[in-house]
Amino acid sequence: MVEKEHFQIADQEENETLYGVSQDTIRALEEALEENNTELVGRLIEPLHAADVATVIEYLPPTLRHTLIELLRPTFDPEILADLNDIVREEVVEQLGTQDIAEAISKLKSDDALALIEYLDEDKRKEVLKSIPVRERVILEEVLTYPEDSAARLMQREIVCVPSFWTVADTLQYMGKEKNLPEKFYDLFVVDPKHMPIGGVPLSLLLRQSPTTKIRDIMMVDIKRIPTLMDQEEVALLFRKYGLVSAPVVDEVGRIVGMITVDDVVYVIEEEAEKDIMLLARVNESDFFEPLLSTSYSRIRWLMITLLNMIMAATVISQFQETIEKMVALAVLMPINAAMSGNAGMQVVTVTVRAIATRELGGVNMSRAIWKEVLVGLINGVVFGGVMGAIAAFWFADPALGIVLGGALILNMMVAAVGGVIMPILIDKMDMDPAISAGPILTTTTDLLGFATFLGFAKLFLV
Amino acid sequence: MVEKEHFQIADQEENETLYGVSQDTIRALEEALEENNTELVGRLIEPLHAADVATVIEYLPPTLRHTLIELLRPTFDPEILADLNDIVREEVVEQLGTQDIAEAISKLKSDDALALIEYLDEDKRKEVLKSIPVRERVILEEVLTYPEDSAARLMQREIVCVPSFWTVADTLQYMGKEKNLPEKFYDLFVVDPKHMPIGGVPLSLLLRQSPTTKIRDIMMVDIKRIPTLMDQEEVALLFRKYGLVSAPVVDEVGRIVGMITVDDVVYVIEEEAEKDIMLLARVNESDFFEPLLSTSYSRIRWLMITLLNMIMAATVISQFQETIEKMVALAVLMPINAAMSGNAGMQVVTVTVRAIATRELGGVNMSRAIWKEVLVGLINGVVFGGVMGAIAAFWFADPALGIVLGGALILNMMVAAVGGVIMPILIDKMDMDPAISAGPILTTTTDLLGFATFLGFAKLFLV
Numbered sequence: 001m002v003e004k005e006h007f008q009i010a011d012q013e014e015n016e017t018l019y020g021v022s023q024d025t026i027r028a029l030e031e032a033l034e035e036n037n038t039e040l041v042g043r044l045i046e047p048l049h050a051a052d053v054a055t056v057i058e059y060l061p062p063t064l065r066h067t068l069i070e071l072l073r074p075t076f077d078p079e080i081l082a083d084l085n086d087i088v089r090e091e092v093v094e095q096l097g098t099q100d101i102a103e104a105i106s107k108l109k110s111d112d113a114l115a116l117i118e119y120l121d122e123d124k125r126k127e128v129l130k131s132i133p134v135r136e137r138v139i140l141e142e143v144l145t146y147p148e149d150s151a152a153r154l155m156q157r158e159i160v161c162v163p164s165f166w167t168v169a170d171t172l173q174y175m176g177k178e179k180n181l182p183e184k185f186y187d188l189f190v191v192d193p194k195h196m197p198i199g200g201v202p203l204s205l206l207l208r209q210s211p212t213t214k215i216r217d218i219m220m221v222d223i224k225r226i227p228t229l230m231d232q233e234e235v236a237l238l239f240r241k242y243g244l245v246s247a248p249v250v251d252e253v254g255r256i257v258g259m260i261t262v263d264d265v266v267y268v269i270e271e272e273a274e275k276d277i278m279l280l281a282r283v284n285e286s287d288f289f290e291p292l293l294s295t296s297y298s299r300i301r302w303l304m305i306t307l308l309n310m311i312m313a314a315t316v317i318s319q320f321q322e323t324i325e326k327m328v329a330l331a332v333l334m335p336i337n338a339a340m341s342g343n344a345g346m347q348v349v350t351v352t353v354r355a356i357a358t359r360e361l362g363g364v365n366m367s368r369a370i371w372k373e374v375l376v377g378l379i380n381g382v383v384f385g386g387v388m389g390a391i392a393a394f395w396f397a398d399p400a401l402g403i404v405l406g407g408a409l410i411l412n413m414m415v416a417a418v419g420g421v422i423m424p425i426l427i428d429k430m431d432m433d434p435a436i437s438a439g440p441i442l443t444t445t446t447d448l449l450g451f452a453t454f455l456g457f458a459k460l461f462l463v
Numbered sequence: 464m465v466e467k468e469h470f471q472i473a474d475q476e477e478n479e480t481l482y483g484v485s486q487d488t489i490r491a492l493e494e495a496l497e498e499n500n501t502e503l504v505g506r507l508i509e510p511l512h513a514a515d516v517a518t519v520i521e522y523l524p525p526t527l528r529h530t531l532i533e534l535l536r537p538t539f540d541p542e543i544l545a546d547l548n549d550i551v552r553e554e555v556v557e558q559l560g561t562q563d564i565a566e567a568i569s570k571l572k573s574d575d576a577l578a579l580i581e582y583l584d585e586d587k588r589k590e591v592l593k594s595i596p597v598r599e600r601v602i603l604e605e606v607l608t609y610p611e612d613s614a615a616r617l618m619q620r621e622i623v624c625v626p627s628f629w630t631v632a633d634t635l636q637y638m639g640k641e642k643n644l645p646e647k648f649y650d651l652f653v654v655d656p657k658h659m660p661i662g663g664v665p666l667s668l669l670l671r672q673s674p675t676t677k678i679r680d681i682m683m684v685d686i687k688r689i690p691t692l693m694d695q696e697e698v699a700l701l702f703r704k705y706g707l708v709s710a711p712v713v714d715e716v717g718r719i720v721g722m723i724t725v726d727d728v729v730y731v732i733e734e735e736a737e738k739d740i741m742l743l744a745r746v747n748e749s750d751f752f753e754p755l756l757s758t759s760y761s762r763i764r765w766l767m768i769t770l771l772n773m774i775m776a777a778t779v780i781s782q783f784q785e786t787i788e789k790m791v792a793l794a795v796l797m798p799i800n801a802a803m804s805g806n807a808g809m810q811v812v813t814v815t816v817r818a819i820a821t822r823e824l825g826g827v828n829m830s831r832a833i834w835k836e837v838l839v840g841l842i843n844g845v846v847f848g849g850v851m852g853a854i855a856a857f858w859f860a861d862p863a864l865g866i867v868l869g870g871a872l873i874l875n876m877m878v879a880a881v882g883g884v885i886m887p888i889l890i891d892k893m894d895m896d897p898a899i900s901a902g903p904i905l906t907t908t909t910d911l912l913g914f915a916t917f918l919g920f921a922k923l924f925l926v
Contacts, residue, residue, distance in 0.1 A: 023826040030827070049685065051704045059827050083704075085823070175670050185667045186649050186708065203666040204648045207638045222512070240733065241514045241546075243726040245649065245708060262725050263706040269729060270703065273736030274817065280744065281813035282806065288818045292835055296842045299810055306806045307847060310799040311854070317795045324787070324794050331787050331794035332780045336773040338798070339910075343745065343769045347762055350744035354737065355751045360548075363486040364493070364522050372755055379759045384770060391774070447802075 020052040026059050033064045041071055054083035057092065058289070069095050078104035082112040087289040090119060098124070102131030105140075109183065111156040111264060114143055118153065151235050152228035154268070155249040155258035158182035161191045162215055164198060169211035186245040186261070190219045195255045197225060197248040225250045226260060232268045237359060239265040276357060279435040280350060282306075309444045313338070316448055320455040326463045329396045330455060333405055338450030340384055341412035345442045348373050348420025353434050356424060370421050377417020381410035400462055408454040416446050483515040489522050496527045504534055513542035521551050521752070532558050541567030545575040550752040553582060561587070565594030568603075572646065574619040574727060577606055581616065614698050615691035617731070618712040618721035621645035624654045625678055627661065632674035649708040649724070653682045658718045660688060660711040688713045689723060695731045700822060702728040739820060742898040743813060745769075772907045776801070779911055783918040789926045792859045793918060796868055801913030803847055804875035808905045811836055811883025816897050819887060833884050840880020844873035863925055871917040879909050 025044060032040040045053060045068075053072075057065055057080070069076075069092055076096065081089055081104060093101055093116070105113045105128065117125055117140060125144075129137055139157060146152035160181055162171050171188065175181060188206065190199035199219030209218055224238055226249045238244065239262060249258045271285075278285045282302035287295055317324075317334070324330050352369070355361035361369055389406025393399045419442050424434035488507060495503040508516060508531075516535075520528055520543070532539075532555055539559065544552055544567060556564055556579070568576045568591065580588055580603060588607075592600055602620055609615035623644055625634050634651065638644060651669065653662035662682030672681055687701055689712045701707065702725060712721045734748075741748045745765040750758055780787075780797070787793050815832070818824035824832055852869025856862045882905050887897035 026825075026827045049705065051706075055704075058823065059825065061828075061831060172670060176673070181671070182667070184665055184708075202647055203670065204645070207635060207666065207670070208644065210639070240729050241518075242512065243514075245647075245725065262708065262729070266703050266725070266729060266732060269732055270736065273733065273740065277736065277740050277743065277813060277817060280740065281809050283810045283814055287810075287814045288823055288832075292838055293842075295835070296839045299807070299839065300843055300846055302810070303803065303807060303843065303847065306803055307799075307851065310802050313798055313802075314795050317798070321791045321795065325791045328784045328788045328794075329781075331791075331797075332777050332784065334794075335776055335780070335798055335801070335910075335914075336770075339773050339776075340766065340769055344762070344766055346744050347746045347750075347765070350740060351746055351750045354740060360521065360751055362489075362522065364489045365524075368524060369751075372758070375755055376759045376762065379756075380763055380766065383763055384766065388770065447798075451798075 020049050021055055026056055029056060029068075030060065030064060033060075033067050036067075038071060041068070045072070050077050050079035051083045053077070053080045058085055058088050062091070065091070066095060073100065076100065076104065078107045078116075079112075081116055082108060085286070085289050086119060087286045089116075093120065098127045098131055102128050106132055106136050109156050110136075110139060110143075110158060110258075111154065114140060114153060118144065118148065146228060149232045150228060151226045151230040151232065151249050151260060152258075154232050154235060154264050155226075155228075155260045156182065157258045158185075159248070159256065159259045160185055160188050161195070161197075161256060162188055162201075164190050164192070164214070164216035164219065166215045167211060168206060168209045168213045168215070168218075171206065171215060172211070182259075184261075185259075187259075188215075189223075189248045189256060189259070190215055191256055197223060197250065197256045199223060200248070202245075223248065225254070228252075228257065233272050233357070235260060236265050236268040236272065240269065272357070276353060276435045279433070280346075280353065280439055282439070305440045306443075309440070309447055312444065313447045313451055316451045317455065320451075320459060323455060323459045323463050327401075327458065329392075329398070329401060330458050333392055333401075334451055334454055336388060337405065337408050337412055337454045338447045340388075340409060341416040341446040341450050342443050344377070344380060344413050345416030345420040345446050346439060348377075348417055349424060349434075349438045349442055352421050352424040353438060356428050356434060361425075366425065370418075370425075373417045373421040374414070377414045378410075380417075381413030384413065385409035401458075404457045404461055405454060408450075408457055411453055412446060412450050415449055416442065419445055483512050484518055489519055492519060492531075493523065493527060496523075496530050499530075501534060504531070508535070513540050514546045516540070516543045517546035520555065521548055525554070525754075528554070529558060536563065539563065539567065541570045541579075542575075544579055545571060548749070548752050549582060550749045552579075556583065561590045561594055565591050569595055569599050572619050573599075573602060573606075573621060573721075574617065577603060577616060581607065581611065609691060612695045613691060614689045614693040614695065614712050614723060615721075617695050617698060617727050618689075618691075618723045619645065620721045621648075622711070622719065622722045623648055623651045624658070624660075624719060625651055625664075627653050627655070627677070627679035627682065629678050630674060631669060631672045631676045631678070631681075634669065634678060635674070645722075647724070648722075650722075651678075652686075652711045652719060652722070653678055654719055660686060660713065660719045662686060663711070665708075686711065688717070691715075691720065696735050696820070698723060699728050699731040699735065703732065735820070739816060739898045742896070743809075743816065743902055745902070768903045772903070772910055775907065776910045776914055779914045780918065783914075783922060786918060786922045786926050790864075790921065792855075792861070792864060793921050796855055796864075797914055797917055799851060800868065800871050800875055800917045801910045803851075803872060804879040804909040804913050805906050807840070807843060807876050808879030808883040808909050809902060811840075811880055812887055812897075812901045812905055815884050815887040816901060819891050819897060824888075829888065833881075833888075836880045836884040837877070840877045841873075843880075844876035847876065848872035864921075867920045867924055868917060871913075871920055874916055875909060875913050878912055879905065882908055 029041060029044050032044060057068065060068060084092060105116055117128060120128060143152055186203055188201045189197045192198050199221045200223040201215060201219050205218060224242060224247050226235055226247050228249055228251055246259050246261045248256045249260055251257050275285050284298045385406035388409055389402040392405045393402025423442055424438040427434040427438055492504060492507050495507060520531065523531060547555060568579055580591060583591060606615055649666055651664045652660045653664065655661050662684045663686040664678060664682050668681060687705060687707065687710050689698055689710050691712055691714055709722050709724045711719045712723055714720050738748050747761045848869035851872055852865040855868045856865025886905055887901040890897040890901055
C-alpha cells in the first residue's frame, strides 16, 4: 500500500513539475518552515524560477508565508513581487517595508515597477517614491498621472527606436553597443525626426536582411499606434485581433513614449474575462485570496441584492395570500415560473455581456441580435409553457391551471429574453459595466413578474 | 440637426477606426452589397487587414455574407479564414468548397491550416486533404492523429533550430540564406545532435552579441519543453506564468517537433475563460453566432435541467400542501430560503471553479480553502438568518415563524457553502469539467433542501 501511494505521488509530481514546483515541494517547504530548518528552505527555494517562488508564497498559509518572506528578505528577487496575486502582494509589500520595496522597484522594468507602486495607498506610495532615485521617480510619477487601466499604465518606457535612413548594419551596430535597451523586445520602431512612429521591423525580419538594406525599405507601415489613454481592454482586443507581440504607445501629439508587449496583454485578457465571470456570479475578483472576514463581507454585500429582491418577491406573493389559501396548488407551482424565466434571462444576459465585451455586438448587428433573442424567447417560452402547462394540468387534474401556468411562462420567458438582451446594451450605452448590474436587474424583474403574472392570472381566471 | 448627427458619427468613427473598421464602413458595405455595387465593395474591402475583413464578414447578415464571399472568391485571402469565428468559418468554408479551401490551406502556416481543417466533418476533411499537395498533407494528417486541444494541435512546424557550437555569425548567415524559416519568430532553439532542445536564444539577445560569440555561451538553458500531448489549457498557464513568447514542443522521446507562439496562447486563454463563463450561465460557447434554431435548441437543453430541478422542488412543496393551507405565510416566505442559499452557493462554485482552472487551488491549500468556505457560510448564514428571521417575525407578528425561517437559512447557507467548494473539487478529481455540472447539482440541492427544511421545520414546530 505504501508502495502504491508513493508511486501515485511520484506520478502526480512528474506532471506538476512541468510548472517548476510540485505540491510535494510545497509540502516539504511547509515542514521545513515549521521546523525552522533554514538550510533546507534555502535548498528548496534556490532552484525555483521567480514565478514559482510566487506560486509557493501564494500556496503557503499566512504565518508560514511571513516566515518565508523574512528568510528571503536579504536576497529578495523583485521579480517575485511582479508575479504575485494582488492581495498576497499587498501583504508581502507591507511586510517588506518601504526601504526594501523602493530598492525592488528601482530594479524592475518600468511597467512592473508601476504595477507594484500603483496598488500602494497614498501615504505609502509617497514614502516609497521618496526612496527611489530621482530619474526613476520622475518617470513613475508622470505615469501615475494617467488613469488606471489606461495604456500608459500598461506600457514600458524602454523601447528601441531607429531612424528610417539607417541601414540594417547601422541598426545592428547600435543595438550591440547601446546599454539601455529593454531586456526583451520583439520589434524595432522606426521614428521620424519628431519621434513619431512611422513603421516597425520585427526582429525576425531584420535578421534575414543584408547589412546594406535600408530600414525604410523593410519596415512595416501598417503599425497600430496605441494612444496613452486607450483602455487596457481595447489594447487587449487590438493585440488579439491583429496577433501583435508589441506595439508603440503614442502621446496626444503622436510621439512615441513607450511600448506594450504581449505578456502584459495576456494578463489583461485574463483579468478582464475573470472580472466578468466573477461579476456575473456576484463575487469579488480577488475573492479566493481574500482573508475570511473580507470575503464574508463582500459576499454579504452582493447577497443583499438577492435579499432585497426576495423581500420584494415575498411582498408580491403576500398580495395573493387569499388566492393561495383557496388553491394551494398555486404555492406548489409558483416557483417554476420565476426560476425558468430567471435562468433563461441569465443565459441571454451572459451572451450579450460577452458579445459586447468582445465587440462582436455593435451598431450594425444590434437589431438583428435583439430580434433573434425575441424569437428564441418566444420559441422557448412556447416549448416550456406547453410542457409545464401540460404537466401541471395532469398533476392537479385541472386544465385551466395548466393554461394559466403555461401562459404565464410564455409571457415571462419573452420578457426575460427581451430584457436580457436590451438591458446590457442600454447599460453599456450609459458607459457603465453591464456585467455588474444587468444580472441583478433582470433577476429582480423576472422574479417579481414571475410571481405576479402566475398568481395574478390565477386570481383572475381560477378562483 | 443633420450637421450634428454627422459630427457624432465622425466622432464614433474616429474611435472605432483604431480597429481598422468602423460601424459606418460596415453600413456602407451593406448598402453596396444590397445594390450589387461590386466596384464600391472592392474599394471598401481593399484597404482592410484580413482580421478586419473577418470582422466585417461576422457582422454582415447571412445573405449579404454569402454575396460578399462570392465577390471575394477570386482573390480570397486565406488569413481571413484563420481569423473568423468558428461558426461563421464553417459557413464560409461550406460556401467556398473543397478546391478553394484546399488551396487556402496550402498557403497558411501549419497551425492555421490545421485550425481550418480540424473543424471539417470526416467526409469533407478527407476530400479537402486529397486536394492538398502531398508534403503538406502528410504533416496535417500526422498532426490530426493527436487529440483535440493538445499542444500538437496548437503548434506550428516551422521553427529555427541551431546547434550549440555555432557562432552568432554562423547563425545570422544561416538565417539570411534559409528560405524555409517561419514567417515570424521570437526565439531560436538550440538542439543537440539528436534534435533535442537544450536551450533557447531570444532574438533580442542574439542581436546584441559580437559575431564570434558561441551560441552555447549565450543560450538560456531553463527553457520550458512542451510535450505534444499537453492540454492547451496547461500550455496557456505555462506561457502566462513564465511570460513566454514561444516555446519548443517535443515528442515522446524529447525531440523538437515544432513550437507554440504566444498569439496562439492568447486565443486559448480567451477561449478557456469564455467556456467557463458560458458554462456557468448554462449556454453554449458559440451561442452568439449560432443560427436562431440551433441557439434555441441548445438553450432548451440547458433549461431542461432547470425544469427538472423545479419539478422536483414542486414535488417537495406538494408534500406540505396541508401545512401551507393552515399557514399561508409559509408560501410567502418559502422562496427566500432557496434563492439565498442558491445564490450563495453559486458564489462559492464560481470562485472554486476558477481557482481550480487557474491552479490557485491545489492539494496543499485545499483543506484551508474548504474551512474558509465553511466559516464564511456560517457567518453569512447567521447574518442573513438573523436579519431575515427578524423581518419575518415582525412582518407576520410571529416570533416562532422568524426562528424557523432563520434556522432554515443558516442550515442551508452552510450546506451551500460546503457543497459549493467540495462539489467542484470532487468533479475535478473525477477528471470531469466542474464548470459544467457543479452549478446545476448545487442549485438543485439548495432548492430542494431550501423548501424541505423551511416547510419541514414549519410543519414540526408551527402548525
